[in-house]
Amino acid sequence: MRRASFRIATGFTGTPLICDALCAAGEPQLAYRMLLEKGCPSWLYPVTMGATTVWERWDSMLSDGTVNPGEMTSFNHYALGAVADWLHRTVAGLAAAGPGWRRLRIAPVPGGDLTWAKAAHETPYGRAEAGWRIEGGTLVVEALIPPNTRAEVQLPDGSDPLEIGSGRHTFRCPYTAPAWPPTAIRHP
Secondary structure (H helix, E strand, O other): OOOOOOOOOOHHHHHHHHHHHHHHOOOHHHHHHHHHOOOOOOOHHHHHOOOOOOOOOOOOEOOOOOEOOOOOOOOOOOOOOOOHHHHHHHHHOEEEOOHHHOEEEEOOOOOOOOOEEEEEEEEOOEEEEEEEEEEOOEEEEEEEEOOOOEEEEOOOOOOOOEEEOOEEEEEEEEOOOOOOOOOOOOOO
């Protein structure tokens, strides 16, 4: 990954798994570095080219603005290479912890040079939200837990998880941003 200058080089099957694998290995900053890369192939390259949907190919539109003349050039594709699930669960920290969203998990993992994130989901019990922002040396985590549900909240400061019920909740913990950005390995 570092040798590829944080561009995606995992193949179709591994691409949606790489950020989770990096986080599980204790390297969330590398996952964020891949997420925020803008060179092709990357998740943000299509955004820099004006995309509002997921493309079938990383280079469906070439850097000069022309459409790739090759086959398989869809600008609205289901794309297993999307990272929206990781963005919700890890970046914003909102995930189901039980069937039908009756239990939620709020566990944001801030990173990169992001200063806030937020996600929402319409559950069978109502709207669930999770988000965070950095205020100086403090991480502020906010959650909306729908009626008749419960949530486990895990703050990134290593404290014990908290069990909460429905309603709006705000949590604060000390936060020191990790060094940013990770560096690529330069080829001689």
